[in-house]
Amino acid sequence: MEIQNLMREIRADALDKMEKRSPQDLAASWSGEDLLYSGKGNAIFIVLPTPGCAWALSGSGGCTMCSYVADSPLDEVDPDLLVDIFKKSLEKHAITEKTVVKIFASGSFLNPDEIPLSSRNEILNLLKDEKYVEEVVVESRPEFVTKNVLQECCDALGDKIFEIGIGLETSNDYTREKKINKGFSRKDFENTVETIKNTELKCDVRAKAYIFVKPILTSEKDAITEAVESAQYAESVGASRISFCPATIHKDTLMEQLWKGGSYQPPWIWSIMEIIKQVRGSLEIPVIMDTAGFGSRRGPYNCKKCNSQLKSMIIQSNLDQSIPEDLECECKNKWKTEIEFCDITRSTTNLVHKK
Numbered sequence: 001m002e003i004q005n006l007m008r009e010i011r012a013d014a015l016d017k018m019e020k021r022s023p024q025d026l027a028a029s030w031s032g033e034d035l036l037y038s039g040k041g042n043a044i045f046i047v048l049p050t051p052g053c054a055w056a057l058s059g060s061g062g063c064t065m066c067s068y069v070a071d072s073p074l075d076e077v078d079p080d081l082l083v084d085i086f087k088k089s090l091e092k093h094a095i096t097e098k099t100v101v102k103i104f105a106s107g108s109f110l111n112p113d114e115i116p117l118s119s120r121n122e123i124l125n126l127l128k129d130e131k132y133v134e135e136v137v138v139e140s141r142p143e144f145v146t147k148n149v150l151q152e153c154c155d156a157l158g159d160k161i162f163e164i165g166i167g168l169e170t171s172n173d174y175t176r177e178k179k180i181n182k183g184f185s186r187k188d189f190e191n192t193v194e195t196i197k198n199t200e201l202k203c204d205v206r207a208k209a210y211i212f213v214k215p216i217l218t219s220e221k222d223a224i225t226e227a228v229e230s231a232q233y234a235e236s237v238g239a240s241r242i243s244f245c246p247a248t249i250h251k252d253t254l255m256e257q258l259w260k261g262g263s264y265q266p267p268w269i270w271s272i273m274e275i276i277k278q279v280r281g282s283l284e285i286p287v288i289m290d291t292a293g294f295g296s297r298r299g300p301y302n303c304k305k306c307n308s309q310l311k312s313m314i315i316q317s318n319l320d321q322s323i324p325e326d327l328e329c330e331c332k333n334k335w336k337t338e339i340e341f342c343d344i345t346r347s348t349t350n351l352v353h354k355k
């Protein structure tokens, strides 16, 4: 496949340039207010160093917008060291109110080649007796979610919500295959959600769908429509929560190359507001909008006057699931023009307005 040939080359170059860092250097953690299934609470985020996303390191080259593999030591991490890193990260944060622990593996937590089985079970087991921890959230590609794996995870974790975030990205198979190079289909996602819903388990396993806003070669208007349709689809096939990831430009990706060449621009924050309005008005399940990179050169952007205010409004609306109120700014007309004319101009970047 052409996209995979291209991605293989880009990934090989990126890996060549990468500076090796130790697992300890790559680990990170932070905490903050978040929305749990039971309401507002605390979230602890823990990034674990792993040998890197198997899909990105395979002959496929991985996804066109993602450089998470750069956050990996690219070597096997000793299973005991991994557990130790997790323990130390967790200890940095007081757990005194209801809490969700979100574990990021820069790939698939459920792939034993990325997180060794013994580490996975020990990490989950450490959370079992934390009485304020209500939810544990991990990420995985669908191929690693099997009945067996779910049973093992629940045995280790006990009676808590175990949420698996799956990078569906879009409900459109063409976009996922040709523009994102994701390597799995809508059907694969549906089968995985079925497995999650239909396996009898000790813990409460739920599926979260990650949806990517504005893949490459997508106009501003289509990005809005596709994001909204994808969320509606994910809910209809059984996802329990949606998390939107608006594009930010990662280093050494195909998306970065197109952006540098003037053929790609991350979405407007106005488009993000439009998506929130439409999904919060039509979906029953919680919908979270990630605001990482908002207002930066490589992220979703309106203008200097309104970026920060809109970002704060979106963060607040994530916590109470409200629809943010309308805001006016002079840049809004440029966004409206782009939405109106992008079908005619076939443009996937911001139009330049000349007098």
Ligand code: SF4
Pocket: 053, 054, 055, 056, 062, 063, 066, 067, 068, 106, 107, 141, 167, 182
């Ligand atoms: S988006 Fe996920 S599956 Fe794709 S390359 Fe990045 S970590 Fe791997």
Ligand SMILES: [Zn+2]
Pocket: 302, 303, 304, 305, 306, 307, 329, 330, 331, 332
């Ligand atoms: Zn503005």
